[in-house]
Structure formats: structure tokens, C-alpha cells
Amino acid sequence: MTPAPFRSDALQALIGIGMGHAADALSDLAACPVALGVPAVARGGSGPELLMRLGGQEDVAVVSQGFAGRLHGTAMLVMPCTGAARLVALLLHAEADGLDTETRTVLTEVGNIVLNGLLGMTVNTRGQHTAIHLPAYHEGSVRALANGLPPDHRAGIGVPLDVTIGAEVIAGQMVMVTTPDTLAAILADAGVEV
Template structure:
């Protein structure tokens, strides 16, 4: 899918608004100062991203927080980390030592909360800025392959993926994660139409 520079800029701006809101909330909650930024976004099909993401995230299993959304457009949102980065992020934010028996349970709880805040902030920004109604499901923590995370639904290869690479900066520690929005068939066109209406007002 080929988007115009204006469309890409508009999507980037909306995602950045959401990430900025999430950073503010997380900084109020956590003792470790956290800074978030989204260097770039990409749009394509699951096939376009699978190989790239497998290489960048490393290994077969990745950690993710997933949340379905529906309404004016529908799909799912995921915050995805390499499993090692997920453990480091949880350890830094909770003070738990890497390798301790309690870290797995703590990691799931911590990442679920971070994912919930970040995903809701991004989806909420899309909803608010574009004045579109969206409903959210309860987020869930999963560990799975990249292939299974991006190939969802009945018409998998017809879905549109919006990939936003996210960088978490915490006390000199740089952790990368990905925000993945998978729009079901036709939903991304609705998003672009809403952006077009906004920019022509």
C-alpha cells in the first residue's frame, strides 16, 4: 500500500500523541523515569513485515500484550518485545533481579500494565483525534511467534499492518519494542478516510 507523505505524517503525529500521553502516565506511576519515542512507522501487509520483525526481535518466541478493538474500524493492537528485553524492562521497573523465580510472574503483570497504558493511549488518540468511536477488549499477555502475532483473522494477508517502532529510554537503558496495529480488511481505508476528512476541515 502506497501512502502519501501527508498521510504518513498524519498517522505519525497521531501515534506520537498517544505515545506522549502514555509516557506521562507511566512517569507518574513508576519510580524509574521513562521516555518514549517513535522513530518511524511503516504500513504494509503481514507478508511485508514477518521476515523483518523476526530478524529484529530475534528468536522464535516474543512477548506481547494484545488488545482487540472494534467500532468505526476494527482489528487488534499489540505491544511486542523480544523476550530478553521484556525481562530486562520488567526487572528495571520492579527492582527484581534477573533470573529470580518471581520475575516471570512480575514480568507478566508489569508488561501487561505497560501494554495496557501504551495501547490504550495510542488507540484512544486515534479515536479522539479522528472523532471515531472505538471499543476495547481486555488486554492479554502472550508469548508466541511473530508469524502468529501478525497473521490473524480469516483473511490474514488482506489485513493492513501499521508498525510503529517504539524506543523506551530508562536510566540510560535503551529497550526497543514494537507497537503493531492490525487493521481488518477495509478498516484501514476507513482510517484514511477519517484522516482525509480531518485534514480538509
């Protein structure tokens, strides 16, 4: 099933605000301007389908943060490993040399900042009690990642993310996978026409 664009751009605007906060934090962190662009927001039929949209044979680096409470699901920042390594190198002003222990901890922190921006504008609105978990990092194929999702996470949101540092743009994807009820609640809270 091909994800369909939302008729309203309200959710995209909310996520854009969250990414603005995250970009400020990343700029402080890197001591250089970092911009986070969200060109579109798409809704898929299921979490695995949203992930499989990423396609490609290359392994991906994933930072995920679960959330639980009235709303529950998992938010992920997914990037090809080469792009992820390049992103860290740009933030540290160093040469890209693949992913290693240090790179992964930095990527975890970056993912934490970005996903906090996403979750802060989606699941953590109106003062509702939603616990957000600590970030976790893993690598693997998109297929393996999709297969590891809980079976009831049949709905989700796909958010392309362009990280701009200097003249370079690193492409990634934010994916939130959840239950249909949670997705409906998130969209309702955001005032999105469905």
C-alpha cells in the same frame, strides 16, 4: 512486500502525542522518567507481513488489545522476551530474571498503557463508538503470532517503539493489524495523504 513509509507524518505526530500520554503514565507508575520514542511509522501489505518484519528467532512477549465497532482490528505491543524482562526490571528497579507470572502482569499493564496511547490517537478519535477490549498477554514465535491473525486482517501499521529508562533503551514494536477498510478510515480520520 516491504512496508512503505507514509508520505505524511501526521499519523506519526498523532501517535507521538499518544505515546507522550503513555510515557507520563509509565513515569508515574515507575516513579522515574520514562520516554517513549516513535522513530517512524510504516504501513505493510498485511498484518502477517508487518509481524514477520520483526524477524529474529527469539520468542516474543505480546500484549494485545482488540477494538471493535465502526473500526475493528487488533493492536499489539511486541518485544523480544529478554527485552520485555529487562523493561519490567527497570520499571520495578529490580534485576532482570526472565519472564514469570508477576513480570507478565506488569508487562500487561505496561502494554495496556502504551496501547491505550496508540488506540486513543487512532481508532478512538472524533467520539466515534469503538469498543476497546481488555489487554491480553501471550508469548511465542513471531511466525505463530502471525499465523493466528484473522484472515481478513490484511492491512496494518507498524510502529517501532523505543522505551528509554535512564540510560537504557528497550526496543519494541507496536503493530496494528486490521482490514483495509479500517486502515483507510483510520488514515482518513488522521488526515494522512495516501
